[in-house]
Amino acid sequence: MTGLNSSCGACKFLRRRCTNECIFAPYFSYEHATTHFSAVHKVFGASNVSKLLSCLPVLERTDAAITVAYEALARMHDPVYGCVSHIFSLQQQIACLMEEIEVIENQMANRAVDICNNPYLFTQSNIDQSVPILDSEIAAVDQISEIYLDSGIIERLLQELDQD
Amino acid sequence: MTGLNSSCGACKFLRRRCTNECIFAPYFSYEHATTHFSAVHKVFGASNVSKLLSCLPVLERTDAAITVAYEALARMHDPVYGCVSHIFSLQQQIACLMEEIEVIENQMANRAVDICNNPYLFTQSNIDQSVPILDSEIAAVDQISEIYLDSGIIERLLQELDQD
Numbered sequence: 001m002t003g004l005n006s007s008c009g010a011c012k013f014l015r016r017r018c019t020n021e022c023i024f025a026p027y028f029s030y031e032h033a034t035t036h037f038s039a040v041h042k043v044f045g046a047s048n049v050s051k052l053l054s055c056l057p058v059l060e061r062t063d064a065a066i067t068v069a070y071e072a073l074a075r076m077h078d079p080v081y082g083c084v085s086h087i088f089s090l091q092q093q094i095a096c097l098m099e100e101i102e103v104i105e106n107q108m109a110n111r112a113v114d115i116c117n118n119p120y121l122f123t124q125s126n127i128d129q130s131v132p133i134l135d136s137e138i139a140a141v142d143q144i145s146e147i148y149l150d151s152g153i154i155e156r157l158l159q160e161l162d163q164d
Numbered sequence: 165m166t167g168l169n170s171s172c173g174a175c176k177f178l179r180r181r182c183t184n185e186c187i188f189a190p191y192f193s194y195e196h197a198t199t200h201f202s203a204v205h206k207v208f209g210a211s212n213v214s215k216l217l218s219c220l221p222v223l224e225r226t227d228a229a230i231t232v233a234y235e236a237l238a239r240m241h242d243p244v245y246g247c248v249s250h251i252f253s254l255q256q257q258i259a260c261l262m263e264e265i266e267v268i269e270n271q272m273a274n275r276a277v278d279i280c281n282n283p284y285l286f287t288q289s290n291i292d293q294s295v296p297i298l299d300s301e302i303a304a305v306d307q308i309s310e311i312y313l314d315s316g317i318i319e320r321l322l323q324e325l326d327q328d
Contacts, residue, residue, distance in 0.1 A: 042212070043208065043212060043216075044207065044208055044209070044212070045208070045209040045211075045212055047209075048206070048207060048208070048209055052207075052239075052243060055243065056243060056244060060244045063244050063245060064243065064244045064245075067244070067245050067246055067248040068246070070248060071235060071246060071247070071248070075216075079216060079219065079220060079228065080220060080224045080227050080228045080231070081227060081228075081231050082231055082232070082235060083235070083247065083248070083251070084231040084234060084235070084247070086251060087247070087250060087251060087254065090251065090254035090255065090258065091254065093258055094254065094257055094258055094261065097258065097261035097262065097265065098261065100265060101261065101264060101265060101268070104265070104268050104269075104272070105268075107272075108268070108271075108272060115279060
C-alpha cells in the first residue's frame with residue numbers, strides 16, 4: 001500500500017484492495033505502473049511474478065520487477081521476438097564495430113608499409129595527400145560513434161514502449 | 165501430436181494427451197523440449213504462451229516459441245535479471261569496442277602528425293621503431309576480436325543453460 005486511500009499500480013489493475021503486505025506495492029507505485037503491470041500480468045501472469053518476487057531477497061526485488069516489466073512491455077511491443085530483438089540489434093552493432101576495427105587495422109598496416117617503403121612521400125609538401133585519407137577514416141569512426149549506447153537501457157525502453 | 169504414441173514436450177510436462185490440435189507440439193518436440201517447457205510454464209504459464217502463439221500467424225510461431233523458451237530459461241538461470249543480463253553484457257562489449265576505436269583513432273591522428281612533422285624518422289633504418297608500435301596496436305585489436313559474437317545466440321544460450 002503506497003499511502004492512505006491509494007493502491008499500487010498492480011492492485012489498481014487487479015481491482016483489489018492494496019494492503020501493507022502487498023508484494024507488488026514497493027515496485028509498482030510509479031506513474032505508469034498500472035499500464036506496466038497490465039503487460040506484466042498478460043505476459044507472465046500476476047501469480048508467477050508474485051512467486052518470483054517472493055523467492056528473492058528484498059534487495060534484489062526492485063531489479064527483478066524492472067526487468068520483468070521491461071520483458072513484458074517488449075513482448076507486448078513485439079509479440080514474436082520480445083526483448084530478444086534488442087539482443088539481435090546489439091549483436092549487429094558489435095558486428096559493425098568489429099568490422100570497423102578490422103578496416104582501421106588494415107588501413108594502419110597498409111600505411112605503415114607505405115611509410116617504411118616511401119618515407120619521403122610523407123613530407124610537409126605532401127601533407128595535403130595524407131590529410132584527406134585521415135579525415136575519411138575519422139569520419140567513419142565518428143559515424144560509428146553515433147551508434148546509440150546508454151547504460152540506462154531499461155528506463156529508456158520503458159519510455160519508448162510507453163510512447164508506442 | 166508428434167507421432168504415434170508420442171506426446172510433445174509440453175504435453176509430457178503437463179501430463180496430458182497430445183492431440184493433433186496441440187498448439188505446442190510443432191514447437192516443443194525436440195530433445196530437451198520437456199525441460200524447456202517446464203521453464204516456460206514456470207515463468208510465463210502454459211496458458212499465457214498458448215494465447216500468445218494462438219494470436220500469431222503460423223509462420224511466426226516458431227520464432228516466438230524459441231524466444232519465449234530462451235527468456236524463460238534465462239530467467240530460471242538468473243531470477244533477478246533474466247535475459248536482460250545478456251543485454252547488459254552486450255552493451256558492455258559495445259562500450260569496450262567504441263573505446264578501442266577511439267584509442268586507435270587517436271593513435272592514427274598522433275602518428276599522422278608525427279609523420280608530417282618528422283617524415284625522415286620513418287626511413288627503412290628506423291623501421292624497428294615503428295614495427296613494435298604497430299604490433300601493440302594489432303595485439304589490442306586481436307584481443308577485442310576475441311569477444312564472443314555469434315548470430316546463433318539463442319541456440320547457444322539454450323545449450324549453455326541446459327548445461328548449468
